[in-house]
Amino acid sequence: MTTITSLRNTQSNAANQESSDNQYSFKYFSPNINHKLSKSAKIIIIGLFAYSECHALQTITVDSRSAYNVSNSEDIKLMRQYFHEASMENPLSKGTMKILEPIGISKARILNVESPNSLDIEPITKKLSFRFSDRLSLVLANCKTNNLIPHIAVAQVPQNAIAAGIASGRKYGIADWNAYEAYAYAFLKHVTVDSGFNEADFEVANEPDTTGMAWMFAEKLGNSSRRAMAEYLKIYAAWSNAANKLTKEHPELKIRLGGPAMTTFSFGGFGTINWAEEFLKGVAAQNSRIDFFSFHYYGNVQPLVGMPYFGRYPTITELSEFLHSKLNELGLADVPIMFSEWGPSFETRNIPKALINGNNIGASWVARFVLDAAENNIDEGALLTFFDHKAANAEGVLENLWGWPSLLHSDTQTPKAIYNVATMLNRLPDHRVSTVPVRQDSIGVIASSDSSKVGVLIFNQNWDFINVQELAPTEQARIILKNLPFSASKVNVTKSVISETQANPYFIYLNNNLNKWQTLEAKSLRSTRMRPISLANGTVTIPDADLPPSSVTLWEITPAE
Secondary structure (H helix, E strand, O other): OOOOOOOOOHHHOOEEEOOOOOOEEEOOOOOOOOOOOOHHHHHHHHHHHOOOOEEEEEEEEEEEEEEOOOOOOOHHHHHHHOOOEEEOOOOOOHHHHHHHHHHOOOEEEEOOOOOOOOEEEOOOOOOEEEOOOHHHHHHHHHHHHOOOEEEEEEOOOOOHHHOOEEEOOEEEOOOOHHHHHHHHHHHHHHHHHHOOOOEEEEEEOOOOOOOOOHHHOOOOOOOOOHHHHHHHHHHHHHHHHHHHHHHHHOOOOEEEEEEEEEOHHHHOOOOOOOHHHHHHHHHHHOOOOOOEEEEEEEOOOOOOOOOOOOOOOOOHHHHHHHHHHHHHHOOOOOOOEEEEEEEOOOOOOOOHHHHHHHOHHHHHHHHHHHHHHHHOOOOEEEEEEEEOEEEEOOOOOEEEEOOOOEEEOOOOOOEOHHHHHHHHHHHOOOEEEEEEOOEEOOEEEEEEEEOOEEEEEEEEOOEEOOOOEEOOOEEEEEEEEEOOOOOOOEEEEEEEEEOOOOOOOHHHHHOOOOOHHHHHHHHOOOEEEOOOEEOEOOEEEEEEEEEOOOEEEEEEEEEOO
């Protein structure tokens, strides 16, 4: 049986951002190259962490009884939702699932499980038969074991039996569309009816606007190609017809079909057409089903709210406004919008541009990202991977690739800094309340309350993706809580921090001479309790606190005993 070694597809053909002209190109990264971070690179990164210019005291006022909800859903629950799914690059053990369950993992995105030889045609009778890959069986079994809903990328390879031609020894294209639609139906039925998944998502292709449609053509097409879009819409229609047929026969199934799993490059400025607009117009025109619209979002491509603009690609707000407007215009207003991949950076090698995915810099970006995504009504999200990959260094020794946007270290047990942000969000009460400010320069605030608790999460984030340097100064915050939702004369306050040295296992990797206490602080999210604080005129003022660059701090306030 084939093991899952890498289910990631075209996003691993990551775009290299050139700071000189903000142009992007795509190339493959070999898993065998030397990923060892040099000593000089470590020194540079440590030096960047040391940036500590201090700004004036920031006063943050929280009205604990004033409901504040910006999205069409519940803001806090929506922010948590972005951590409920990731790509299954390798099977998940029971031990790994035990670690992931507290943050609400419920789905696994699955790539590269189609076989080009699944479809067979009997020469005389022309009868179709199907045999699906061992890899698909393996991941479905793993999803079943861990009670995960599969989210499978389909239409990633040709079916050799009905290929349109051969070029340079490889088969490409589709010569028999009826047979291809029969294959799509058989695949959907195999996953749902035959394998016992009453609920499943199917995403048609992966980044078809760049390299994900290469299997359809003899020659290489440019990015955001109009020709590729025309063929993609035909493929999408085949899967739509197959899904409709299956759900008509089995109305109990909760199948969702969506796409186009495109890069953000192709919303504009990267090719001949806007892929999102042409896809939505095409789907509406051909009356295909669309149960979600999906695209990929990485922080090193476009800025979040309030951050300096860079590059020529749209911001998260511009993307959201465009998509909601276009969906409304086409009568598709109820279609959810999904980040089917997201992360601080699409780079995954152990280089400074990628290593933010593994440390506190990426964690602080994630805190800003979930706030911005929720406030822009992005409905769903899937982090790139559950855990890091390993690769051999120059000495042939396997080492962790910290540059993956993932929740866990490659040991599948150690939570990374990004995971700790998800933990903080789960510690917040469910109902968001108002704060002044919500955002101010590098600072952002998320607060919530219920009848027994107030939570205040503050991030300090301003990372320069182009020049790979820290721009956030050390800030100081004074938190004033008004209108507590419970009766008390004193409150207990616990504080948890993600920073360069706290709740950031990457710090351990960079420093080999840490004492036991430093290792403990860096390994996991730890809380400290302050002395009880008395109310004054019905308000609580939490003692001033430093907010280091690229940090996330959570305060949890409860009645004192």
